[in-house]
Amino acid sequence: MNYTFSDIQVMTKRNLVKFVRVPQLIVFSTIQPVMMLLLFTYVFGGAIKTGVDNYINYLLPGILVQTVLFGAMMTGIGLVDDLSRGMIDRFRSLPMARSAVLAGRTITDLIRNLFTVGLMTVVGLFLGFRIDHGFFNFLAAVALIALFGFAFSWVSAAIGLAVKTPETAQVAGFIWVFPLAFGSSIFVPVESMSSVIRAFAEHNPITYTVNTVRALTLGLPVGNDVWFSLAWIFGIMIVFVPLAINRYRAIS
Amino acid sequence: MANHPLISYVEEARWRGMSNRQIIEALTSAGWKVYDLTNIFLDHIEIFQEPITPESAENIVTVRNISKIYNKTIKALDNVSLEVKRGNVTALLGPNGAGKTTLVRILATLLTPEHGSARVAGFDVIRNAQELRSVIGLAGQYAAVDEALTGRENLELVGRLYHLSPSLARQRAQELLHQFNLDDAGDRTLKTYSGGMRRRLDLAASLVIRPQILFLDEPTTGLDPRGRFALWHVIRELVKDGTTVLLTTQYMEEADQLAHKIFVMDHGRIIAQGTADELKKQVGGDVLELHIANHEFINEAINLLAPFGSETPRVNEDTNIITMAVTEGASILADVVRELDASDIKINDIVLRRPSLDDVFLTLTGHTAE
Numbered sequence: 001m002n003y004t005f006s007d008i009q010v011m012t013k014r015n016l017v018k019f020v021r022v023p024q025l026i027v028f029s030t031i032q033p034v035m036m037l038l039l040f041t042y043v044f045g046g047a048i049k050t051g052v053d054n055y056i057n058y059l060l061p062g063i064l065v066q067t068v069l070f071g072a073m074m075t076g077i078g079l080v081d082d083l084s085r086g087m088i089d090r091f092r093s094l095p096m097a098r099s100a101v102l103a104g105r106t107i108t109d110l111i112r113n114l115f116t117v118g119l120m121t122v123v124g125l126f127l128g129f130r131i132d133h134g135f136f137n138f139l140a141a142v143a144l145i146a147l148f149g150f151a152f153s154w155v156s157a158a159i160g161l162a163v164k165t166p167e168t169a170q171v172a173g174f175i176w177v178f179p180l181a182f183g184s185s186i187f188v189p190v191e192s193m194s195s196v197i198r199a200f201a202e203h204n205p206i207t208y209t210v211n212t213v214r215a216l217t218l219g220l221p222v223g224n225d226v227w228f229s230l231a232w233i234f235g236i237m238i239v240f241v242p243l244a245i246n247r248y249r250a251i252s
Numbered sequence: 253m254a255n256h257p258l259i260s261y262v263e264e265a266r267w268r269g270m271s272n273r274q275i276i277e278a279l280t281s282a283g284w285k286v287y288d289l290t291n292i293f294l295d296h297i298e299i300f301q302e303p304i305t306p307e308s309a310e311n312i313v314t315v316r317n318i319s320k321i322y323n324k325t326i327k328a329l330d331n332v333s334l335e336v337k338r339g340n341v342t343a344l345l346g347p348n349g350a351g352k353t354t355l356v357r358i359l360a361t362l363l364t365p366e367h368g369s370a371r372v373a374g375f376d377v378i379r380n381a382q383e384l385r386s387v388i389g390l391a392g393q394y395a396a397v398d399e400a401l402t403g404r405e406n407l408e409l410v411g412r413l414y415h416l417s418p419s420l421a422r423q424r425a426q427e428l429l430h431q432f433n434l435d436d437a438g439d440r441t442l443k444t445y446s447g448g449m450r451r452r453l454d455l456a457a458s459l460v461i462r463p464q465i466l467f468l469d470e471p472t473t474g475l476d477p478r479g480r481f482a483l484w485h486v487i488r489e490l491v492k493d494g495t496t497v498l499l500t501t502q503y504m505e506e507a508d509q510l511a512h513k514i515f516v517m518d519h520g521r522i523i524a525q526g527t528a529d530e531l532k533k534q535v536g537g538d539v540l541e542l543h544i545a546n547h548e549f550i551n552e553a554i555n556l557l558a559p560f561g562s563e564t565p566r567v568n569e570d571t572n573i574i575t576m577a578v579t580e581g582a583s584i585l586a587d588v589v590r591e592l593d594a595s596d597i598k599i600n601d602i603v604l605r606r607p608s609l610d611d612v613f614l615t616l617t618g619h620t621a622e
Contacts, residue, residue: 003415010412018400021441086396090457093360095386096413252363 004097011096011104012111015078019112029074030116033067034123040187041127048188052218060124061141061213062186065206067120068113068149069181073173075109075153076160080169083161088251102248106153113149117142133219141216144229148209151233154240161247185210205232312338312465312496313359318368320354320520328354329365330520336465336498336513341491343511344500345609350517352500353393356467359498360390373464386414389458389466393473395450396457397442403429403453404438410457421460428456432486448479455486459495466490468499472506484509504609514609518617528609535607535615536562537579540588544572545598553597560584566614577607577615 019025037059040048045055052058079102082088091101121129131138159176160169183197184190184206190198201207208229215222265275313336320329329351336342344352357363359372361381370377375384397406404425411421429438432452437445445453451471458466471487472480487510491497501507507514508528516524516531524531540561544553550567553574557565561576568575578584585604592599 006415007413010409014398014401014405014409017405018398021400085399086392086394087398089362089392090390090396090410091413092362093385093388093390094410094413095382095415100413252357 004099007097007100008103008107011100012107015104015108016111019108025074029071029112030119032070033063033116033120036066037063037120037123037127044187049192050189054128054130056124056128057130057218058214059187060121060129061217062184062210063124064117064120064142064145065148065210065213066181066186067116068145069152069177069206071109071113071116072149072152072156073170073177074112074156075105076156076158076163076169076173077166078105078109078160079157080160080164080166083164083251084166092251098249099245102157102244106150106157109153110146110150114142114146117145131217133217137216137219141213144209144212144216144226147233148205148229151236151240154237154244157244158240158247161244161251180204180206185214205229205236208232310338311335313342313370313372313498315355315359315370316368318355318358318365318370320351320358320363320365327520329358331368332517332520332522333368334515334522334525336496338464338496339491339494340512341487341497341499341510343507343514344498344517345502345504345507345511345514345613346500346517347502349519351520352517353469354520355517356390356469356498356500360388360467361385362390386461387464389461389463390469391451391454391458391467391471392469395447395454397450397453399442402439402441403434403445406442406453407457407460411460414461416461424460428459432456448475448482451475451479451483452486455483459490463495465496465498468497470500470502472501472503480506504613508609516613516616523616524612531609531612532607535577535611537577537607538604539607539611540576540578540584541601541603541605542574542576542588542599543601544574545600547572549597550574552595553592556591556595556597557588560588563615575611575614577611578604 037056040059040063041056045059048055050058079088082091082101088101125131155176156173159172163169163172183193183201184204185201186206190201190207193201205228208225209232211225212222212229214220215225261279262275265278270278313334315332315334318329318332319327322328332351332355344350344355346352354363358365359370359377361377361384364378372384373387375381375387377384397403398409401409407425407428408418408421411424412418416424425438429435432455434449434453434456437449442450442453455468455471458468468487472483475483484506487497487499497510499506499510512527514526514528514531515522524534526534540557542553542557544550550569550572554565554567557574557576560578562579563577565574565576567573582604585602589602
């Protein structure tokens with residue numbers, strides 16, 4: 001146990017250095033959410049009735065949650081990349097803590113997500129987004145977003161280790177991320193959806209999280225959404241952390 | 253481990269109030285190379301490199317009746333037992349799918365066998381896996397080094413994960429870059445490295461802690477002849493410095509060149525073992541190789557040759573080459589040529605040579621290794 005933290009730290013540092021060295025990764029993981037932000041603000045936004053004065057104030061909290069969700073997909077892809085290059089073999093032959101590969105990867109993606117959220121917020125500010133309802137409320141919102149992304153990193157890790165090739169990990173990621181992202185309150189109020197989709201969207205962990213973040217940044221009461229959001233986050237972690245660890249242990 | 257003489261020495265020195273620096277100085281002047289004292293009581297006894305003496309040539313690896321079964325039916329290893337001597341190079345030789353890699357992965361704690369047991373450097377590969385990992389080095393079939401990092405960063409990363417202190421990891425990285433002729437490339441990312449350089453770095457990474465045993469899984473697969481010769485040279489130098497090596501290869505020549513002892517594997521079993529010379533003796537005598545000029549005469553030539561050989565002649569139909577083990581080569585040669593001439597069978601070439609490991613493999617298994 002005495003080396004576990006040092007091992008996690010070493011692995012996290014290695015992953016972050018890799019991330020900084022591959023500029024395409026930063027560019028593409030930032031450009032996509034920025035494009036979504038522009039697309040919805042200037043193309044679709046005018047047609048969407050949200051009950052909020054400026055659509056960007058409605059949209060940005062949703063886009064931030066979507067960004068960390070897409071960012072979490074990188075966890076599985078990164079792990080599978082290490083696996084296919086024989087790096088995981090090397091790590092498994094070293095006396096390092098067994099948990100450090102997974103923890104280092106998910107923590108790296110947590111840090112990366114915080115960086116992207118910061119960047120997206122700055123872009124949002126240029127487009128008219130306002131943090132008018134307390135900076136601490138905004139920080140609480142960011143903390144919830146980060147935790148949400150962290151939980152989904154473990155889902156992504158479990159899936160990645162199950163499919164074992166980078167390409168499949170990428171495709172498999174989109175299969176579950178897309179319905180979750182669009183069947184939620186990220187872009188439009190769920191009240192506007194057809195009844196079946198609406199039932200799905202109302203219980204979607206993304207909706208609970210986005211609603212909480214939105215309430216925090218718009219200065220509205222968070223209500224029960226924050227508890228449902230946290231329940232989902234911890235529920236996901238209770239299931240997927242052990243699942244990912246088991247998958248990692250079963251590598252041969 | 254616990255009664256290692258150096259541990260008691262350090263314990264006593266500490267009890268007498270000596271600082272770590274004083275202890276390191278004392279040990280250094282006594283001829284020991286000391287890297288790190290902080291974890292001496294834990295799992296880092298390998299920080300001392302012991303001078304290799306002939307007496308220490310005991311078994312560092314003992315494998316007893318190991319079987320590994322994939323998907324409940326495929327027997328990758330079938331009741332394998334073997335020993336590896338300290339200070340030696342031991343080769344596992346065999347074709348793809350013979351079980352060599354599986355065996356190395358079991359010994360390097362990456363796989364657990366279904367049956368049997370194995371000890372490496374005094375540790376059980378299953379029960380003491382974590383302790384074992386801190387005294388072994390592994391270089392796999394693919395150069396497991398990080399593309400986006402520099403050579404130096406790769407080595408430091410591995411050093412840190414072996415739990416060396418940051419300064420020690422840095423120092424070892426520097427030493428290894430120098431040792432493997434990567435001084436100039438050390439601070440470049442691996443994107444600029446050639447295949448051979450990557451392999452060398454991979455090998456360097458597996459030597460960060462000066463392992464008691466180094467596992468090399470097909471170390472030269474995919475290298476051009478020049479890269480292969482260079483890597484052989486490196487491996488020989490390591491062995492000269494006292495490193496024990498267990499390598500797998502499908503190249504007869506490689507085992508012949510490097511290994512003190514060879515285990516020939518086929519279909520998950522060890523089918524022969526010994527030095528290269530001992531194995532060659534199993535073929536018995538020499539090998540006669542005949543290149544027939546005209547394909548039509550092949551069968552006639554075989555019938556004619558058969559009485560001279562110690563085994564049935566083998567034919568490569570594509571090249572028209574007949575190979576056959578013979579016991580008294582020199583005296584037979586003249587007779588063979590005379591008979592061929594009498595039957596009007598033209599030959600392009602006739603060679604009498606010492607058997608290669610290829611011949612050994614053919615004799616043992618009935619099929620070639622590659």
